[in-house]
Amino acid sequence: NAGVTQTPKFQVLKTGQSMTLQCAQDMNHEYMSWYRQDPGMGLRLIHYSVGAGITDQGEVPNGYNVSRSTTEDFPLRLLSAAPSQTSVYFCASSYVGTGRRLNYGYTFGSGTRLTVV
């Protein structure tokens, strides 16, 4: 089925370890983004991209890196995991521009639950 696919679904890391959260979409969306969701904090934007080769920081970018080499993929890298990065991570995508393409809104993946011990 078309949509946003996130892997892995669950991950436990030790403090200081690195890992990459994968996100892939098959809807030819230009815009892709990463959010983290924490109790009492809601969903907060980490990084986003409006096309291949273009990335920018969101609200809470520290400790995370991203790159966008293809339209389909937008991986999120944790370089040195910290307990404060324990969270649920969501990837979302959408079309950019105006008009009918934006009638489809944003599509979210099912999330990655990350625990850093």
Place this chain on the structure above:
Amino acid sequence: KQEVTQIPAALSVPEGENLVLNCSFTDSAIYNLQWFRQDPGKGLTSLLLIQSSQREQTSGRLNASLDKSSGRSTLYIAASQPGDSATYLCASRMDSSYKLIFGSGTRLLVRP
């Protein structure tokens, strides 16, 4: 800076009741507003999207309205069912950005 607020934070109703969830935003220069549903431990499922030029959108038992001038959107759920129990989130996209700004959500429980 856009701020999105959802009231109430939690709501418990008996099955069959009609209910309204509220979403307010501080900056009326929104491009669109989207309502999502999130089940415990799951991702976000899009329910309805309202463009800034629209007043309302309907899907089945759901109706979402938008009043930019007052900075409000409402999600109306008719004849609620236990399967409607979930957290409902609204999110606005601003004219100048592709970013979504989320409210903190309303946790709905529909009692059999």
